[in-house]
Amino acid sequence: MNDLNTLSRREVDFFNCHGFLHIPAVYSEGEIEAMTEELDWQIETWANASPGWSGGWRRVYMSEDIEKRSKLVALHDLHRYSRAWCDAVTHPKLAGAMADLIGPNVELHHTTLHAKPPSTGHPFPMHQDWAFYKHRDGRYVDCLIHLDDTDDGNGCIRFLDGSHREGPREHVVNYPDGRPCTPHLPTKDWDLEHTVPVPAKRGDVVVFSIHMIHGSRINTSKDVRRLVRVGYRNPENEQIAGQSHGRPGLMVWGRRPRCEGQTPFATNV
Numbered sequence: 001m002n003d004l005n006t007l008s009r010r011e012v013d014f015f016n017c018h019g020f021l022h023i024p025a026v027y028s029e030g031e032i033e034a035m036t037e038e039l040d041w042q043i044e045t046w047a048n049a050s051p052g053w054s055g056g057w058r059r060v061y062m063s064e065d066i067e068k069r070s071k072l073v074a075l076h077d078l079h080r081y082s083r084a085w086c087d088a089v090t091h092p093k094l095a096g097a098m099a100d101l102i103g104p105n106v107e108l109h110h111t112t113l114h115a116k117p118p119s120t121g122h123p124f125p126m127h128q129d130w131a132f133y134k135h136r137d138g139r140y141v142d143c144l145i146h147l148d149d150t151d152d153g154n155g156c157i158r159f160l161d162g163s164h165r166e167g168p169r170e171h172v173v174n175y176p177d178g179r180p181c182t183p184h185l186p187t188k189d190w191d192l193e194h195t196v197p198v199p200a201k202r203g204d205v206v207v208f209s210i211h212m213i214h215g216s217r218i219n220t221s222k223d224v225r226r227l228v229r230v231g232y233r234n235p236e237n238e239q240i241a242g243q244s245h246g247r248p249g250l251m252v253w254g255r256r257p258r259c260e261g262q263t264p265f266a267t268n269v
């Protein structure tokens with residue numbers, strides 16, 4: 001008997017063993033076309049280009065000159081700006097896959113755009129997403145929706161195979177002088193060279209555990225590299241701190257079980 005919705009047993013086993021999974025062609029050409037059109041509108045209208053993540057890691061990953069010019073274009077919660085993105089994050093093929101990995105119930109946690117501009121677009125140091133939105137257990141999956149084909153040349157995602165199994169790690173969150181910086185793993189202990197690249201096609205989704213150690217290289221190509229990360233959790237996996245803490249999300253699969261003592265949502269949340 002197959003009790004799975006979207007994935008095969010082999011895919012679920014691969015995810016549990018390696019901590020990531022490449023799911024090809026989640027979106028049809030028509031769907032990805034509509035998502036791209038809306039994304040480009042959001043980039044023009046709402047998104048912010050900034051120097052990106054801070055920290056001492058920048059001078060390990062980038063020369064002085066590139067470090068000054070490197071930018072990241074980001075926007076949170078795309079599903080609040082365009083209907084096409086609301087459809088994308090509630091897509092039954094993706095939501096069913098999440099239920100197969102962390103279900104039976106699945107709650108949307110957040111959506112984040114990462115567009116790496118051509119030639120100097122922002123690399124990512126080794127880190128776990130857990131450091132950005134801490135949850136009590138591992139029933140949380142991040143999905144990278146690909147709007148462009150990726151490879152190492154434009155900064156595809158890279159994973160430290162199986163690293164999710166050891167759970168959360170302590171991250172660097174300050175410069176040596178005590179000023180805060182973006183969480184990342186110490187560059188002397190964690191090297192992007194040891195990771196596996198996972199190139200993907202437009203319309204594919206690459207998913208990974210909240211405890212997976214990962215990063216990506218600079219975009220050296222002449223085109224922008226657009227990825228949208230979508231976080232999903234089992235609603236019984238309580239968030240402890242970080243991005244969107246305390247904010248209830250949409251249920252994209254199943255229902256929200258009631259824990260003892262839990263009150264219904266207030267009208268001012």
Ligand SMILES: O=C(O)CCC(=O)C(=O)O
Pocket residue numbers: 114124129155156157214215216227229
């Ligand atoms: O966009 C990328 O290349 C990396 C994204 C990433 O590390 C993340 O979303 O946690």
